[in-house]
Amino acid sequence: MKATPEIFRLFVVGADDARRQRYADRLHALLPHLRILEAETLAQAMPGVPRAFERTLSAPSILLDSPPTLPGDGIVMPLLYVPAGPLQEMPAGVFDVLPEGDGAAEWEGMLNASIHRLIAYFRLYERLQKERQGRLAQEARLQKYLLAAGRNAGASAPASPADGADLAEAAQERLRKAAHDLRSPLNAVIGYGDLLREDLEDKGLDDLAADAFKIRRVGKRLLKTIDALVEPLVDDGTETDADALSGHLATPEAPRAAPLRPSTSADAPAAGATPRTATSKPAVPDLEVDFEAEEEDRVTNVLVVDDDDELRGLMARFLEGEGFTAHVARNGREGIASAREIHPDAITLDVHMPEMDGWSVLDALKSDDELASIPVIMLTGRGNERMAARALRTGVDDYLIKGDMTALGLRRAVEGVLEKDRLRRQVDRTQRALVSANEALRGFADTLEQRVDEQTLQLRGLASSLTLAEQRERQRISQVLHDNLQQVLYGINLRVHLFKQKTTKHTPDWDEAAQLEELGEMGDLLQKAIHMTRTLTVELSPPALRKEGLGEVMEWLAAQMHNLHNLKVDVETRGSCRVPLREMRVLLFQLVRELLFNVAKHADVERAKVILEEVGDDLRIRVEDDGQGFDVAAMKARASTRTEGGLGLSGMEERLSLFRGHLDIQSAPGEGTRTLIEVPCEALGGSPETPATQTATVA
Amino acid sequence: MTQAAARTVFIVEDAPEMRDAYEMLLEMEGGYDALGSAEDAAQAYDALAALAPDLVLVDVSLPGEDGFSLTRRLVARAPKLRVLIVSGHVDRSYVEDAMAAGARGYVLKSEIAECLGEAADTVLGGALYFSPSVPRPSGR
Numbered sequence: 104m105k106a107t108p109e110i111f112r113l114f115v116v117g118a119d120d121a122r123r124q125r126y127a128d129r130l131h132a133l134l135p136h137l138r139i140l141e142a143e144t145l146a147q148a149m150p151g152v153p154r155a156f157e158r159t160l161s162a163p164s165i166l167l168d169s170p171p172t173l174p175g176d177g178i179v180m181p182l183l184y185v186p187a188g189p190l191q192e193m194p195a196g197v198f199d200v201l202p203e204g205d206g207a208a209e210w211e212g213m214l215n216a217s218i219h220r221l222i223a224y225f226r227l228y229e230r231l232q233k234e235r236q237g238r239l240a241q242e243a244r245l246q247k248y249l250l251a252a253g254r255n256a257g258a259s260a261p262a263s264p265a266d267g268a269d270l271a272e273a274a275q276e277r278l279r280k281a282a283h284d285l286r287s288p289l290n291a292v293i294g295y296g297d298l299l300r301e302d303l304e305d306k307g308l309d310d311l312a313a314d315a316f317k318i319r320r321v322g323k324r325l326l327k328t329i330d331a332l333v334e335p336l337v338d339d340g341t342e343t344d345a346d347a348l349s350g351h352l353a354t355p356e357a358p359r360a361a362p363l364r365p366s367t368s369a370d371a372p373a374a375g376a377t378p379r380t381a382t383s384k385p386a387v388p389d390l391e392v393d394f395e396a397e398e399e400d401r402v403t404n405v406l407v408v409d410d411d412d413e414l415r416g417l418m419a420r421f422l423e424g425e426g427f428t429a430h431v432a433r434n435g436r437e438g439i440a441s442a443r444e445i446h447p448d449a450i451t452l453d454v455h456m457p458e459m460d461g462w463s464v465l466d467a468l469k470s471d472d473e474l475a476s477i478p479v480i481m482l483t484g485r486g487n488e489r490m491a492a493r494a495l496r497t498g499v500d501d502y503l504i505k506g507d508m509t510a511l512g513l514r515r516a517v518e519g520v521l522e523k524d525r526l527r528r529q530v531d532r533t534q535r536a537l538v539s540a541n542e543a544l545r546g547f548a549d550t551l552e553q554r555v556d557e558q559t560l561q562l563r564g565l566a567s568s569l570t571l572a573e574q575r576e577r578q579r580i581s582q583v584l585h586d587n588l589q590q591v592l593y594g595i596n597l598r599v600h601l602f603k604q605k606t607t608k609h610t611p612d613w614d615e616a617a618q619l620e621e622l623g624e625m626g627d628l629l630q631k632a633i634h635m636t637r638t639l640t641v642e643l644s645p646p647a648l649r650k651e652g653l654g655e656v657m658e659w660l661a662a663q664m665h666n667l668h669n670l671k672v673d674v675e676t677r678g679s680c681r682v683p684l685r686e687m688r689v690l691l692f693q694l695v696r697e698l699l700f701n702v703a704k705h706a707d708v709e710r711a712k713v714i715l716e717e718v719g720d721d722l723r724i725r726v727e728d729d730g731q732g733f734d735v736a737a738m739k740a741r742a743s744t745r746t747e748g749g750l751g752l753s754g755m756e757e758r759l760s761l762f763r764g765h766l767d768i769q770s771a772p773g774e775g776t777r778t779l780i781e782v783p784c785e786a787l788g789g790s791p792e793t794p795a796t797q798t799a800t801v802a
Numbered sequence: 803m804t805q806a807a808a809r810t811v812f813i814v815e816d817a818p819e820m821r822d823a824y825e826m827l828l829e830m831e832g833g834y835d836a837l838g839s840a841e842d843a844a845q846a847y848d849a850l851a852a853l854a855p856d857l858v859l860v861d862v863s864l865p866g867e868d869g870f871s872l873t874r875r876l877v878a879r880a881p882k883l884r885v886l887i888v889s890g891h892v893d894r895s896y897v898e899d900a901m902a903a904g905a906r907g908y909v910l911k912s913e914i915a916e917c918l919g920e921a922a923d924t925v926l927g928g929a930l931y932f933s934p935s936v937p938r939p940s941g942r
Contacts, residue, residue, distance in 0.1 A: 585890055589890055590817060590911075593820070594817065594823060596915055597820070597823040598823055600916070601823060601826050601827060604827075604831075605830070608830070610830070624819070628819065
């Protein structure tokens with residue numbers, strides 16, 4: 104275990120000062136390359152993080168007190184829990200547990216290994232937390248956005264203070280002035296156009312009069328466009344009620360704001376005039392909420408249904424004069440037919456009509472899905488206000504009293520219902536957007552939750568398989584130490600004792616020659632002991648693993664396989680096959696060793712082949728033999744319960760998958776075995792100058 | 803058991819250098835004569851059919867049949883036979899197994915240089931012997 108250039112921090116958390124101090128000292132001695140920090144509580148190990156993420160540990164920690172019951176965010180904390188007494192049950196949300204130790208070398212070894220696992224896990228933990236924080240931030244952003252959207256739908260809510268308020272103010276001012284400068288000459292054009300029309304009508308030149316009328320119409324439309332641009336500002340009440348029933352006058356006027364253009368459209372060219380929508384729409388990626396897109400210059404069709412020829416004509420003229428496109432129908436039936444045909448934006452409907460009265464027409468309209476949403480203005484006679492009230496209760500949007508009919512009144516009514524309709528549709532859209540955004544959010548949260556669960560599960564499994572594998576390896580080493588090395592050392596010890604006894608007691612024949620002979624034999628025994636330790640050391644950490652080239656590692660492994668198991672392994676290396684990340688190198692080494700070990704033990708062949716090659720930037724390893732082959736599933740089950748030492752194959756496969764690598768074994772009884780290991784380039788460790796990825800290697 | 807004549811011992815141990823060392827030690831410490839030795843259980847069982855040593859030294863870890871099993875068989879055949887177990891294991895369960903098999907003492911290999919003479923004398927004197935670091939078997 105070498106110290107790495109990276110300084111890793113490690114918290115020791117516990118309320119008992121003496122115990123904490125003891126652990127801190129011990130860790131400091133054991134792991135001098137780590138920065139050991141002390142904290143009395145877990146909260147102190149989570150400093151300087153935003154409230155929302157306050158449960159984020161800033162470094163892997165060793166917890167000496169029983170862990171608090173942590174509200175599950177689904178992410179196991181990088182905690183190594185060392186209980187003071189016997190452990191009753193495995194606490195939730197804790198990565199690993201180690202029994203209180205006596206400081207013996209064996210225990211320190213376990214502590215060391217646990218800490219390295221903990222540090223390795225911490226990297227994943229950080230990534231999981233980052234993902235979670237990203238999700239929370241996105242939620243917050245979406246929440247804000249939805250709030251803003253809801254406000255816009257309400258339209259009457261105060262404008263939110265925009266950052267560029269001053270800028271918007273200035274733009275508004277400029278626009279206000281421009282609108283004013285335009286409106287005056289335009290009103291003159293309209294007025295003169297009207298005068299011209301009247302003169303022409305008087306002279307019976309109706310064709311020309313119609314053209315003059317067009318001047319007025321187009322002028323009115325233009326006026327509306329200007330009004331829409333400065334919509335929120337024109338509400339100054341400087342309106343002249345000169346448009347009387349006769350409809351003959353067209354005095355210069357400042358019409359009340361009655362935007363046909365959606366005031367909340369974010370694409371409005373006059374961004375300065377509608378600052379609250381233009382600036383309050385935050386960018387939320389992935390969640391498309393399209394609020395508005397009514398065509399600006401489209402014609403507004405109004406259908407007039409009235410049996411009174413004169414009134415019908417008058418209303419049509421009023422509407423045309425106000426820039427609408429009027430359509431007429433002489434009775435209810437005609438009205439419904441024409442509504443189906445042209446899908447008007449609004450309908451005016453006379454209550455009193457022969458044959459089919461206004462109520463029947465209304466019923467027919469409202470029960471037709473295609474037409475139900477068209478706003479309807481009912482026309483009633485004077486003194487029928489009660490009926491008007493009834494109309495409003497039964498889905499009519501507005502009413503007009505026939506006797507009070509003016510061009511302005513009609514225009515206001517039509518624009519009023521259109522605006523109401525637009526708002527209603529916008530609210531619908533907003534609601535729909537809210538619902539779908541909510542669903543998307545929920546789906547997103549579910550997916551993330553599920554992924555975190557899966558990863559946690561995978562990690563737990565991995566942690567336990569690592570622990571098991573480590574236990575097996577310990578057992579094997581213990582056996583080697585006891586059966587071989589200790590026996591030799593006992594022997595030497597005994598002979599030293601005898602040497603002393605014989606010398607002090609002046610045993611006969613214990614002359615110089617006998618002593619030299621005995622010393623020689625003791626020397627031989629010492630040599631034997633040294634050889635054993637050397638073999639063990641090499642087995643535990645192959646020296647070839649220090650090199651980045653996987654080829655050398657495999658050559659070394661091949662030699663080992665030949666010496667220990669009499670298996671001849673041909674290694675073929677295509678390309679440099681460098682694996683700078685030591686952790687991955689060790690894993691691949693262990694994997695191939697396990698595979699070759701299986702060949703030696705079960706395949707009943709003398710040869711095997713290991714091929715290393717680079718495919719693009721990825722690494723591919725093939726291990727092949729022409730031996731007996733086996734049932735893959737059965738072998739995996741056997742491998743996971745093996746006790747010979749090393750990591751179980753399934754554990755290694757799992758670990759490989761954490762690096763997005765994978766393992767594929769193809770075999771059948773009597774057909775040899777072909778194993779393919781694939782590792783993506785990012786898991787190989789990229790450049791060797793990234794020490795951040797090279798810690799926590801348990802070799 | 804207090805005969806003045808040289809007392810006899812039989813050694814069961816698979817490592818030859820250890821066999822020799824035990825022999826030398828017993829001779830120097832307590833004036834024991836080695837009647838013979840064996841390197842596995844089967845060899846020892848056969849040889850001891852014809853021999854009657856005062857003490858049998860049995861290593862726990864033998865190739866094939868282990869020292870406990872051999873002790874059990876030897877004591878079953880000759881209940882008066884005194885068997886001293888030699889072992890590298892400090893674990894209590896080993897000690898208990900040894901005593902259950904009929905051994906009269908348990909000596910750790912790490913302590914054998916200092917204790918073997920005393921152990922042999924104690925066991926031959928009729929008492930049980932455990933070298934200093936050996937955990938005492940429960941129930942005794």
